[in-house]
Each structure stands twice: as C-alpha cells, then as structure tokens.
Amino acid sequence: MANKETMTVNMGPQHPSTHGVLQLILELDGETVVKATPHIGFLHRGVEKLSEHRTYHQTIPLTDRLDYLAPMSNNLGYVLAVEKLLGITDKIPARANTIRVMLAELTRLKSHLVWLATHALDIGAMTVFLYCFREREEIIDIYEKISGARMTSNYFRVGGLSADLPAGITEDIRAFASKMPGLVDTYEGLLTGNKIWQKRTIGVGKISAEDAIDIGLTGPALRCSGVDWDLRRDNPYSGYEDYDFKVIVRDDCDTFGRYKARLDEMRESCKIILQALDKLKPGPILADCPKVCLPPKQDVVNTIEGLIHQFKIITEGFKPEVGEVYQGIEAPKGELGYYLVSDGSPQPFRMKIRPPSFVNLQALPQMVEGSLLADVIATIGTLDIVLGEIDR
Amino acid sequence: MDPVLLSFSSDPAAFLVVMVAKILVVFTVLMLIVAYATWCERKVIGHMQTRLGPMETGWHGLLQPIADGIKLFFKEDIIPAEASKIPFILAPIMILVPALITAAVIPFGADLTIPAKFILPFSSGLEGVSYIVPQQISELNIGILFVLAMAGLGVYGIVLAGWASNSKYSLLGGLRSSAQVISYELAAGLTLVAVFMLSESLSLRDIVALQMQPLNGVAGFLSFLPDWVPNWYVFSQPVAFVLFVICGMAEINRTPFDLPEAETELVSGFCTEYSSMKYAMFFMAEYANMVIIAAIAATLFLGGWGAPMNIAIFQAVPGAVWLLLKIFTFMFFFIWLRATWPRVRYDQLMFLGWKVFLPLALANIIVTGLVVVLLQ
Numbered sequence: 053m054a055n056k057e058t059m060t061v062n063m064g065p066q067h068p069s070t071h072g073v074l075q076l077i078l079e080l081d082g083e084t085v086v087k088a089t090p091h092i093g094f095l096h097r098g099v100e101k102l103s104e105h106r107t108y109h110q111t112i113p114l115t116d117r118l119d120y121l122a123p124m125s126n127n128l129g130y131v132l133a134v135e136k137l138l139g140i141t142d143k144i145p146a147r148a149n150t151i152r153v154m155l156a157e158l159t160r161l162k163s164h165l166v167w168l169a170t171h172a173l174d175i176g177a178m179t180v181f182l183y184c185f186r187e188r189e190e191i192i193d194i195y196e197k198i199s200g201a202r203m204t205s206n207y208f209r210v211g212g213l214s215a216d217l218p219a220g221i222t223e224d225i226r227a228f229a230s231k232m233p234g235l236v237d238t239y240e241g242l243l244t245g246n247k248i249w250q251k252r253t254i255g256v257g258k259i260s261a262e263d264a265i266d267i268g269l270t271g272p273a274l275r276c277s278g279v280d281w282d283l284r285r286d287n288p289y290s291g292y293e294d295y296d297f298k299v300i301v302r303d304d305c306d307t308f309g310r311y312k313a314r315l316d317e318m319r320e321s322c323k324i325i326l327q328a329l330d331k332l333k334p335g336p337i338l339a340d341c342p343k344v345c346l347p348p349k350q351d352v353v354n355t356i357e358g359l360i361h362q363f364k365i366i367t368e369g370f371k372p373e374v375g376e377v378y379q380g381i382e383a384p385k386g387e388l389g390y391y392l393v394s395d396g397s398p399q400p401f402r403m404k405i406r407p408p409s410f411v412n413l414q415a416l417p418q419m420v421e422g423s424l425l426a427d428v429i430a431t432i433g434t435l436d437i438v439l440g441e442i443d444r
Numbered sequence: 445m446d447p448v449l450l451s452f453s454s455d456p457a458a459f460l461v462v463m464v465a466k467i468l469v470v471f472t473v474l475m476l477i478v479a480y481a482t483w484c485e486r487k488v489i490g491h492m493q494t495r496l497g498p499m500e501t502g503w504h505g506l507l508q509p510i511a512d513g514i515k516l517f518f519k520e521d522i523i524p525a526e527a528s529k530i531p532f533i534l535a536p537i538m539i540l541v542p543a544l545i546t547a548a549v550i551p552f553g554a555d556l557t558i559p560a561k562f563i564l565p566f567s568s569g570l571e572g573v574s575y576i577v578p579q580q581i582s583e584l585n586i587g588i589l590f591v592l593a594m595a596g597l598g599v600y601g602i603v604l605a606g607w608a609s610n611s612k613y614s615l616l617g618g619l620r621s622s623a624q625v626i627s628y629e630l631a632a633g634l635t636l637v638a639v640f641m642l643s644e645s646l647s648l649r650d651i652v653a654l655q656m657q658p659l660n661g662v663a664g665f666l667s668f669l670p671d672w673v674p675n676w677y678v679f680s681q682p683v684a685f686v687l688f689v690i691c692g693m694a695e696i697n698r699t700p701f702d703l704p705e706a707e708t709e710l711v712s713g714f715c716t717e718y719s720s721m722k723y724a725m726f727f728m729a730e731y732a733n734m735v736i737i738a739a740i741a742a743t744l745f746l747g748g749w750g751a752p753m754n755i756a757i758f759q760a761v762p763g764a765v766w767l768l769l770k771i772f773t774f775m776f777f778f779i780w781l782r783a784t785w786p787r788v789r790y791d792q793l794m795f796l797g798w799k800v801f802l803p804l805a806l807a808n809i810i811v812t813g814l815v816v817v818l819l820q
Contacts, residue, residue, distance in 0.1 A: 061612050083616070085792055176699060176787025182493035248700050248786045425616070426789045 067094035072439030106370025133390035163384035171433035212338035271386025278303035369398030531608035536725035539601030553579035553763030617713025634805035652748035738774030
C-alpha cells in the first residue's frame, strides 16, 4: 500500500476498559496498533508530597488510596518501611505479624478477583465478572468486620495493628479460604478450556525475560516471563519465611500464562491464609514501644505515662533518627516499595513510592505495538494496573 | 363452491383486509417478542450470573421494556455537530426496516379456509364463497433469496451509521461490522444452497411442507424409523444447520461475534453517537434480527411451523405456537452463549469466516450433491 496514513485514537481517559483514567494515544493502521503512548496523571493527588506535612501515622490512610483494590498491602508496605526506619522490625508481636500476613494474602485474593473480573469482561466474558465480584464482596465484608471500612481499611499501625480481630472472624476467614480454591476452579471452568479465551490470550502481549527485567516488571507479569522472583520468599518480611507456599513461575510470557499464574497464586494465597489461621495465637497486637505505639485507652486514663505518651504521639508524632530506608513488599500487582528519608523531624523529609502498576505500565507500548486493537484491551487487563497507584 | 386461493385478482377488497390483518398481527407479535426479548435476556443472564435482573418495574420487572421504551423516547435526541445529518438519521431506519420486512416471507401455519362473509361482513353476494388464506404475509417463490437480500441491506445502515457519526470508534465499529456481515453472509448463503438442493424449491412454504413428511420415506435405509419422525433438514443437513446458526449469530452481531459494538474496545461501536429513539431503533433492529434468524433457522432446518412429531395431538396445536417455541429456543441459546463466552478477535473472526466456514459450506454442498445424485 502506497498510502500509509494512520488514524490516531484517543483511548481514554473516559473509556470503559482503561481501568480508570488511563489515556492511551493509539496510532492505528486499520486495526493494527502502530504506536501506543500512555498518558497518565489524571488521578494525581500528591500523596508523596502530602506525606511530608503529616506525621508518620497520618500517612497510613493516604496509602489506602494508592492501589484502592489492595489497601491492606499498601498499609503493610508503609508501616514496614516506617518500622524499619525506627528499627523496631523485630519487636512486632507474632500475632500482629500473623494477622498482617493473613490480611495481605486476603488482599491479594481481593485484588486478583477484581483483576480477573475486569480482564474477563474486557475480553467479553461477562459472567466471570459477576462471579468474581460475588466473592470479592465476601472479602469486603471481612474487611468491614475487621477494620470498619469496606475499601479504605486503614488497619495496620506502625508497631502492629489498630485493633485486635473481632470475635468470630477467624471462622469467616477460614470458611472463605477453604471454599475459594473450588471457586477458582469454577472460573477456570468458564475460561481456561474455552477456545475463544485461549485464542484471545495465548501469544498476546508477549514480553521476554530480558525485556521484563530491563523495564522493571515485577509481580506475576515478571514471573510469567520465567524469572523466579518473589519478595515474599526472596526478601521475606512479616514472617513470610515461616509459611509454606509455592512461587508460581511460568515461561509462556503471554496473557494466558499470566492468567493461569494469577489463578494459581490465588490458590497459594488460600493456603497461606489457612496456615496463618493455624498459627494465630492470643497475644499482644502492638509492639512494646511506648514512644511509637499509642498506649491502650486504659493506660491513658489511669497512668500519667500513658497520658503523656498519648498526648505526644497525637500532637507531635514520633521522631525517627536521621536516615533513609527502602522497604519493598510483594503486593498483588508486583513490588510495592516505600522509600523514606527522615531528617529527624516527626514528618518524613521525603517519601517516594514505587508502585508496581506504574512500572509495569511501561511495558505496555512494547507489548501492544504491532498487535490489534482488541489486544490492547487484553494487554491492559493482563498488566493489572490501577490508576490510583500510578498517579498517586 | 370450492374454496379459492385469495389473491389480489380474485377479490381485491378481501385481499387487502386480510393482508392488513396479517401484517398487523406479525408486526405486533414481532415487536412484542423484541420488547420482551430484552427482558428475557436480562432475566436469563441475570440468573446465570447469580443476580435477579429487573425486579422493580412491575411484577419481576415485567414492565421494564415499556419503561425503557418511554425513557428512550423522551431522551434528548442528539445529532453531533460534525455528523452528516441525513445519513445519520437514515441509518437506524435502514437497519430496522430490512429486519422487519424479512418477517413477511416466514410461514407461520397451515393454509386457512375462511368464509368470505367473515372477511367482508358488509358486502353482499358472497354467500357460500370461501377463500384459502396462507398463513404468511407474502408467499414469494424465492423467499430465501429475499431473506438473504434483506440481510444484505442491513449492512448499509451499519456502515452509514459508522461513517455518518464522524467518530473514530463508530467508524471502526461500522467497518468491522460490514466486513463481518458480508463475509458471514457468504457462508450462510452457501449453507442454504445445500437446503435448496434437497428441497428443489426456494419457497419457504414448500420447504416447510417438505419437512413435514416422514423421514423414513426419504431413503430406503431409513425405513426402520417410525412414521412420526419428520423429515427435518437438521437430520439430513446437520453441518449446514450448525454453520447457519453460527453465521447467523455473526450476521446479527451476537456474542461471541459482537465485535462491532464491543463495548470494551469500541465503546459502543457504530451506535456510540446515537441517543434517544435512534438508539432504540438500533436496539430493536438487533433483537428483531435475532428473532428473524431464529425464525429462518427454524423454518429451514427444524420444520418451521410443523409439529416436532407427526402425531395427531401435536398437529392439532396451531403452527404459530410451534414456530414461536422454536424461535424462543434459539433465542434462549443466543442469550445463553452471551452469558458464557468471551468475544473473538477481529482477525480470528475473519479467519473463521473465510478459511473455516466457507470451505466447510462448499464441501457440504459437494457432499450433498453427491448424495442426492446417488440416491436418485
């Protein structure tokens, strides 16, 4: 063809399947994508800057709103970073750690459920969407019982948890984690063997291990390119080293592989949750660090020390020593990192968040250029991005 | 006096009265099915997806289609400033009209013998005269070709809608749709050729009549079958039947071939820019097409208005009931697929159409031809 004129399509920020407010400038030759340029920033709220004017505790609610599909993971990464900065990582009580792991895995399930729901819907399988949201609803109910909020949990605290688990919740979680693997089989029954699903996903959005590492891809997307890397195992935190789970590594590098891997991860998460439930023993849920953790209400009312600690932490916050830390965790979507710089004041001098979605999104142009318009949708879905985290 | 076939030449007045009545009945029934197909679709998919579907408007949401209609009717009718006005307005009409007039050639029952006095009660001199009235709006001897022609006309509406909206998503949707409809029409048309080879007639009425004969009379080796098994073409042409239903789904843009309006890719495809009644017309056309494809598939392969078994008790039921039952079965199947399957990709769709279905349909014609010749 002599005339190679391309058509530019603005996909998003208001488009049903850009998962929020992502804007993609697509140059199309017919239906083939010649060039894809993601534009981000439509959801920018300045979380990093805001945190510089808040005490360390006051930033926790802001982290809920990063990856709003996995708030507990965001909380966890942040409190771990602050604990590392304070040097109290070892003082976290066992019960708090176990609950953290359990809820982080529950959050992984929740995040993966939304991913599968929207991914399947994007490819046209609408029933899976509703099945996944039915299960997500149960997780949200558990969230609500534990933290009082359905989406923005704000449950973890520097040094432990904001409150102990409510009575009876462990049975709910156990029941859910026991039935979840069967439900994952249901989703697989609708999708995995379906010829159309296979045709839409196998070989779509390929990325090699070298490219994945160069771009900085993390999470299931990296592991599906054959790189065996999972922070839960390779750089454990919160006692992940004590759990028995399999890191799902596949080498098919495509959308189908990432789909299978995430489903397998959901099964592994259920195992971890059940192990955590078995480990759960009564005990304190806050570290014994009176200058960091709020004292129990009893002490505030009855003892002078308690009152002073409460007053100081609330009005001023705590002051970590001068220094900087980086703490990465294996969030559902990849490596979520918090980089904190302290100048000795009660506010961080700088907080930098490394959101997995932001880095993973960089792989998108490479993955879609040369493929068809419909593959762009499948690829956005398979990268599992969430704009709250990309724009911060 | 023997009853005569009612035609324009035999009695113009009675012919017109009967014709208007038939058109009104078919149109009303079709529109009712269209309206309640939306309700059924929402209910069926709803229950498949562990929810209830419409529940608020009327008992179990039964008034929902009416509420939807009223809502769409009162919505502001927006024509984009950059759109080409006349094609933009014409497009929805051009989609809906061919869909509706296809219903004209579908037979829905055995011929009726009606006394002329019943048709024209106020005219004199008709004592003892009665007319044969076919239960079909128009008895075309090339009924099938008419169906294919009308299906082809519908594409113009889609292309025009995509082009006139002056929106890129609409354009992509329109282009996808026209390519899809044209390529699948070819395969669908070829599957029908095998049916003509058996029926040796293009008239839908004759085809239905042939299918009501017992299957054991077709060939010697089938004589073990009981007399009540009808000679439905689905038995002699299973490949053509499957191909026709699949191609039919592609032609009417149903899941898994709903690319032109693939919401997650093209927003709403060719009807992105449409609102109000114009949008409603696209919607009605989609469902009307569903009914029509179901009716044609039933007529050509499942014996049309004929009873499923040649037993007196079944044959006593009016033909229209059987036809509607068959249509509803197909509609349920279409809805079921929508709840279950993902969407194919554009290139895969074209591949299927040209490289799988078309050769299969051609091979089917050759095999049918050989068998017909051998059986003679």
